[in-house]
Amino acid sequence: MKRLILPAIALCLTAGMASQMSVPVQAAPQADAARGATLFQQRCAMCHTRNGKGGKIGPDLTAVMGRKAGSATYAYSSAMKASKTVWNAATLDKYIAAPTKMIPGTKMVISVTKPEDRAAIVRYLGAGK
Numbered sequence: 001m002k003r004l005i006l007p008a009i010a011l012c013l014t015a016g017m018a019s020q021m022s023v024p025v026q027a028a029p030q031a032d033a034a035r036g037a038t039l040f041q042q043r044c045a046m047c048h049t050r051n052g053k054g055g056k057i058g059p060d061l062t063a064v065m066g067r068k069a070g071s072a073t074y075a076y077s078s079a080m081k082a083s084k085t086v087w088n089a090a091t092l093d094k095y096i097a098a099p100t101k102m103i104p105g106t107k108m109v110i111s112v113t114k115p116e117d118r119a120a121i122v123r124y125l126g127a128g129k
């Protein structure tokens, strides 16, 4: 009997270790999305909503991914309305890094300097709607 149980325990331990080792890789995108949500709350939510009910100081950012800049129901700057930008991961990253540099005359003046923070926020904006 012992002869059968020991290899079985060894197998379970190995399998357990293997799944533990893969945890950081699997958990990374989730952790990043959660970080993006936190960063959004800290850096964006005082001006932007994500509930489709209309914005605050800035426009609502529900389903911002893939939409043309300046196309939600909101009193945009003429610079934003005239912009031909379509929001995707690259254009969002560029805008959040330096809004007035990318779209001179935009009313949004805050910026996020850390690339990893921008990446987390952009992933959060793209996740769900």
Ligand code: HEC
Residues within 6 Å of the ligand: 040, 043, 044, 045, 046, 047, 048, 057, 058, 059, 060, 061, 064, 068, 069, 070, 071, 072, 075, 076, 077, 079, 080, 081, 087, 092, 095, 096, 105, 106, 107, 108, 109, 110, 112, 121
């Ligand atoms: C102090 C207020 C304020 C903060 C904080 C702020 N924004 Fe804005 N945001 C604005 C305003 C105002 C506009 C409209 C700009 C215009 O019309 O030129 C805008 C526009 C935008 C747009 C364009 C949306 C569209 O419909 O085309 C995006 C994207 C955006 N903000 C993302 C963000 C993100 C992400 C953050 C957080 C990192 C953030 N903003 C923080 C005020 C803010």
